[in-house]
Each structure stands twice: as structure tokens, then as C-alpha cells.
Amino acid sequence: MNEIRDYIQSHINQFHERRAESLRKLKLIQILKRKNPYLFRAKNINTFHELVKHLLDAHLSSQEETIFGEFLENLAVFVCSQTYQGRKSSAEGIDLEFSKDGTHYLVSIKSGPNWGNSSQVKKMVENFKKAQRILRSNNPGIHIQAVNGCCYGKDANPDKGDYLKLCGQAFWEFISGNTRLYIDLIEPLGWQAKQKNDEFYQEYDRILNQFTIEFANQFSLDGKIDWEKLVKINSGKESL
Structure with missing residues (x-):
């Protein structure tokens, strides 16, 4: 921390x-x-x-x-x-890439859960699928999971089929392994x-x-x- x-x-x-x-x-x-x-x-x-x-x-x-x-x-x-060891992705529309526990994650980061209309969500899904095709062309056996990460808010149904939607605590814990990080961020932001x-x-x-x-x-x-x-x-x- x-x-x-x-x-x-x-x-x-x-x-x-x-x-x-x-x-x-x-x-x-x-x-x-x-x-x-x-x-x-x-x-x-x-x-x-x-x-x-x-x-x-x-x-x-x-x-x-x-x-x-x-x-x-x-x-x-x-x-x-x-x-x-996450890194900024070079793929279109993908903000973060990293691997853990045998899975390679493609993450599109948004501020909150209500960030876009149906056309924007469709475009995000297209970007996920394009990035997955490119990765699999070089590594056919790779296991890939697409994630829409939202920095605040909640979503009671994270499995959207083509991707997971992780919001608030779930998102910060996903990228850090720390269940309290979403709370711990508040104090230094007031600096x-x-x-x-x-x-x-x-x-x-x-x-x-x-x-x-x-x-x-x-x-x-x-x-x-x-x-x-x-x-x-x-x-x-x-x-x-």
C-alpha cells in the first residue's frame, strides 16, 4: 500500500x-x-x-x-x-493486460458502472474479441478472460457472457488481491x-x-x- x-x-x-x-x-x-x-x-x-x-x-x-x-x-x-505485473495494453480499446492463475486478462477500465449506451458496450465487446483473436493466433492454447472493470459502483450480475463486469470493491480486489483497497484509496486521494x-x-x-x-x-x-x-x-x- x-x-x-x-x-x-x-x-x-x-x-x-x-x-x-x-x-x-x-x-x-x-x-x-x-x-x-x-x-x-x-x-x-x-x-x-x-x-x-x-x-x-x-x-x-x-x-x-x-x-x-x-x-x-x-x-x-x-x-x-x-x-x-500488469501493463498498459497496446490493443485497441483495451486498457490493461495481465496474467494470473493460468488466465490472461484483457481489461477495459471505466469510471463507473453506467458508462455507456448499447452501441458503446457493443464496441467494447468487439474490441475484446479482436484482441482475443490476435492473442490466440500466436498462442492457440491461451485461456483469455475479458473484463470490464469499473472503479466505483456495484453490479449484482457480473457475468455478461462475453465478459465479466467487476465494479468497485470487486474490481480493485481483482487487480490487487486486496479486499480493502477500495477503501484504503480514499485517504491518500485527499492529499x-x-x-x-x-x-x-x-x-x-x-x-x-x-x-x-x-x-x-x-x-x-x-x-x-x-x-x-x-x-x-x-x-x-x-x-x-
């Missing part, structure tokens, strides 16, 4: 830095074009500050999920490298969290104020939100 703690403490800053960088690079027009204006109108949002805050928070929530998901994927590969979040929200407040002023200057109609102009920017036809 000491190696895992050291890994987390030396890499968690990358999550905080990437989160702050995504905020600094953000432009108001980007989130105005990406988010659903009809939803915010239906929620009876009527002030510039409130609307901009909702837009900014929705954007950041999506960004944080992506950035932290990548951090957890890399952490899982590191954990498995320490216990079963310098308060300091980093205080720094982040200082920048967040500055951006929020800046975007609110910009929005008021561009989308104000008699002191109210100009919804028609906003919807045109978001959904109107592009000029030819």
Missing part, C-alpha cells in the same frame, strides 16, 4: 492542474454553444449570474469526470503492475485537497465574475436575459 500511496500523492496534482488549466482556457462562447438553453429556461433561471454559474458548473462537472476517470485508469494499471481546491475556487470565482460581465454585455435585453439571442447563438443555422 505504501507504493500506491506514493503513486497517488505524486500524481494527484496532475488532476488538480488539468482541472485548473481547463478552467483557465475556457471561453464563454464555448459553454454557451455546448449546453442546452431550453433546459435552463425550463428551470426558470432569470439572472445573468445564476445562468452563467449553471453553465460553468455543468461544464466543469463533465470535465472533472473525464480528467479524474483518466487518473483512476492509470492508477488501476499501476496497482496491477505492482501485484500481477493537499483543501489547498488545491482553495486555489481552484479562487480562479473559479474570477472566471465566474468575468463570464457574468461578458454575458450581461452580450445577452441583456432591458436588464433581462435575451433568450432569443442566446438560442440563436446555440442552435441557429450557421451563416453560409
